[in-house]
Amino acid sequence: xxxxxxxxxxxxxxxxxxxxxxxxxxxxxxxxxxxxxxxxxxxxxxxxxxxxxxxxxxxxxxxxxxxxxxxxxxxxxxxxxxxxxxxxxxxxxxxxxxxxxxxxxxxxxxxxxxxxxxxxxxxxxxxxxxxxxxxxxxxxxxxxxxxxxxxxxxxxxxxxxxxxxxxxxxxxxxxxxxxxxxxxxxxxxxxxxxxxxxxxxxxxxxxxxxxxxxxxxxxxxxxxxxxxxxxxxxxxxxxxxxxxxxxxxxxxxxxxxxxxxxxxxxxxxxxxxxxxxxxxxxxxxxxxxxxxxxxxxxxxxxxxxxxxxxxxxxxxxxxxxxxxxxxxxxxxxxxxxxxx
Numbered sequence: 001x002x003x004x005x006x007x008x009x010x011x012x013x014x015x016x017x018x019x020x021x022x023x024x025x026x027x028x029x030x031x032x033x034x035x036x037x038x039x040x041x042x043x044x045x046x047x048x049x050x051x052x053x054x055x056x057x058x059x060x061x062x063x064x065x066x067x068x069x070x071x072x073x074x075x076x077x078x079x080x081x082x083x084x085x086x087x088x089x090x091x092x093x094x095x096x097x098x099x100x101x102x103x104x105x106x107x108x109x110x111x112x113x114x115x116x117x118x119x120x121x122x123x124x125x126x127x128x129x130x131x132x133x134x135x136x137x138x139x140x141x142x143x144x145x146x147x148x149x150x151x152x153x154x155x156x157x158x159x160x161x162x163x164x165x166x167x168x169x170x171x172x173x174x175x176x177x178x179x180x181x182x183x184x185x186x187x188x189x190x191x192x193x194x195x196x197x198x199x200x201x202x203x204x205x206x207x208x209x210x211x212x213x214x215x216x217x218x219x220x221x222x223x224x225x226x227x228x229x230x231x232x233x234x235x236x237x238x239x240x241x242x243x244x245x246x247x248x249x250x251x252x253x254x255x256x257x258x259x260x261x262x263x264x265x266x267x268x269x270x271x272x273x274x275x276x277x278x279x280x281x282x283x284x285x286x287x288x289x290x291x292x293x294x295x296x297x298x299x300x301x302x303x304x305x306x307x308x309x310x311x312x313x314x315x316x317x318x319x320x321x322x323x324x325x326x327x328x329x330x331x332x333x334x335x336x337x338x339x340x
Contacts, residue, residue, distance in 0.1 A: 014139040014179055015186020016132075016336035017081060017146075018076020021303040022067045022174040023290070024054040030168065037164035044168045049265020053171030055156040064090065064096045064103055067174035068152040069110040070300075073269055075148065076111070078339040079178035081323030085111040086178075087144035091293040092121050092127030092151045095158050096273075107150060107245070115149075124202065125261050125323025126192070127151060127295035129330050133190030136331070150176040151295035158204075160221040169224075171291030175299020177336060184334075188248030191240055192329035198232060201225040202324040204290070233322050234267045238274035240328055241320050248332035255281045256315035257305060257335065261322050262287035262297040271320075282310040294323065301332040306338050313337040 029052045030041035044050055056062035068091055076083055089111070091104040091148040104118035123130040128151035135147035142230050155170035179187070183289050205223045206214075237260070245252050260268045265287055272283055284301035293300055298319055313335050 008242050011140045012142065013182045013185045013193045014136040015182035015184070016333055017180045017182075018077070018079025018339070019073045019299060019302055019303055019306070019336040020071045020076070020078055021338055022070035022177050024062055024067070024172050026055050026057065027074070028053050028055045028171070033168045036161045037167055038198045039164050039168060048169060048170065049268070049285075049288055050291050051288050052322050054152050054173055056172040059157070064093055064152050064154060065106045065110060065229045067172070068103065068107045068150040068176065071174040072107060072111050072148055072150055073150070074339045075176035075178050078337050079180070081146055081178050081180065084114050085146050086111070086113045086116045086148045088135070088138060088147045089113060089116050089118040089150045090131040090147060090151070092123065092131045093120060093153055094122050094124055094127065094294060095154045096120065099158070111148070112133070113148075123295075123327050123329070124325050125263065125294045125297060126321040126325065126329040128298045128332035129190070129319055129321040130192060130327075132177070132179065132187065132333075133192060133329060133331060135328070136187040136190070138147050139179055139181055145181060147179040148176060149179055150174060151297070151299050152295050153294040155292070155294055163188050163221065165226060166222055166224050169292045173290060173293045174295045175303060177299060186251070186334040188244070188332035190329060190331045191244045191247060192327070193240075194325045194327040196325065198228065198326045201228045201232070201326065230264065230267060233263060234270040234327060237320060237322055238271050238329065240330065241271065241275055241318060244318055244320065244330045244332060250278075250316065250318075250332050252318075253278050253281070255318055256317070257282045257284070257311045257317035258316050259284045259298055259301050259305070260320045262301050263323065264289065274280040297321070302335065303338065306335060311335055
């Protein structure tokens, strides 16, 4: 039979111990976007709610690793955790430009963890909530004491500047949290899933191998079938939000905050209406100033709510992310502190 393998007898509680973000300095207005696309500020705001977004500096400045590291350092400060205490680094991104080495290993080194385990997670706009779920389970089972989770994107690199269907939607940025052991439950069970049958509704076209073999064609860009995505997100996500709250044992009306992925203000308005959330539940609206930052969307939205006083650290919030894949994920959490 061999030797018996020991496992922890009881699970531990996990929580978000600190939050930090990186917002690029460059503000890109709708007017600037419309210089290259056939649209208008009025049309963009009416269809998406977006007034402006941030774009990172031209490559190679403000890289994925640099933005992730900037947000991570702030999250560590907010959590009161030393980099050497981080056991694992998870980076959620779909716009990192190298197949190898993976970005998390570089972020772990840049932060100064001294050799933490590291992995990238590519789950589109749901990547941050996927990563929080993985990090929470690592902490709860005793595999890790502290996990650094980063959502980071340079969507300005991935969208064709003259494509009026996607260029106005996306922005750049990074957000990070430290997940660690807690006396009380700070992260509820993760609800997640995917529908690959609709994978083509948000896709890269062509693929990089095809482009390498035929470089005369248009380089790969993100393509999105907006109507199909809107229909899926607006009318399916309320079902998963209810499931998240149910698994956490929380009534929707008792939430302090709802933090949906900042994909489209109209989508979020539909979800809020379907959930019948009372006015006492603050709803994130970071998309107005930041656009859709994919895997960075949720932590950036959390930071705005905390920074502006919509909610306080310790407030109960339902996180709900959805996007390419098509994939979704979410959990109920206690809002973390920000760095001073």
